[in-house]
Amino acid sequence: MKELFIIVLSYLLGSIPFGILVSRVKGVNLRDVGSGNTGATNVLRAVGKLPALFVLFADGLKGTFPVLLARFLDTGEFWQAGAGLAAVVGHLASVYLGFKGGKGVATGLGVFFAINPLIGFISVFIWLSVAVYSKFSSLAAIVTFLFLPVVTVILTSSVSSTCLAIVVTTLIIFKHLDNIQRLVAGIETKIGNKAKSESPPL
Numbered sequence: 001m002k003e004l005f006i007i008v009l010s011y012l013l014g015s016i017p018f019g020i021l022v023s024r025v026k027g028v029n030l031r032d033v034g035s036g037n038t039g040a041t042n043v044l045r046a047v048g049k050l051p052a053l054f055v056l057f058a059d060g061l062k063g064t065f066p067v068l069l070a071r072f073l074d075t076g077e078f079w080q081a082g083a084g085l086a087a088v089v090g091h092l093a094s095v096y097l098g099f100k101g102g103k104g105v106a107t108g109l110g111v112f113f114a115i116n117p118l119i120g121f122i123s124v125f126i127w128l129s130v131a132v133y134s135k136f137s138s139l140a141a142i143v144t145f146l147f148l149p150v151v152t153v154i155l156t157s158s159v160s161s162t163c164l165a166i167v168v169t170t171l172i173i174f175k176h177l178d179n180i181q182r183l184v185a186g187i188e189t190k191i192g193n194k195a196k197s198e199s200p201p202l
Helices: 001-014 018-025 040-046 049-072 075-092 105-113 118-135 137-155 157-175 177-185
Strands: none
Touching: 001 049, 001 075, 001 177, 018 040, 018 157, 018 177, 040 049, 049 075, 049 105, 075 105, 075 157, 105 118, 105 157, 118 137, 137 157, 157 177
């Protein structure tokens, strides 16, 4: 029973659209600005650095807290992975936004910080390296999560964590298909640049 409670709670926490809430405080409808995405990168473009930083950490904690809660309640590795996946799915398909949402990058990284902090730090290093070099947040996210299953296999012996890394990577790459098309076409928006209005991600 506690396992079901954790999964439901993890999804509901993951569904909280911090980007939307913070932007509304500033009088901005984030879904109508830039990419329409609810994550920190679009908040940076639409509202500014400090709100984006807050959203980045808040979205990350949405992934970290459920895994730590599941561990505290001694549910086992399988249910810890399930809690992390539920949080990511909540961000991607928020019940509060009609089952639409963001890309899941910060929340996904937050999950793996809880599973193994070294995985989290290595992933952030990869993201920062690619982002600084390329200036593309989307490319940094794609490369980071392509490496995530490999890093997870190397640093853990957990089948549940490895399977979670593969599933989360698949979901996040799928959510970045539009970004991949724009990267190939050479029209992807760089970090910090103002983006033209686009259709909100489904």
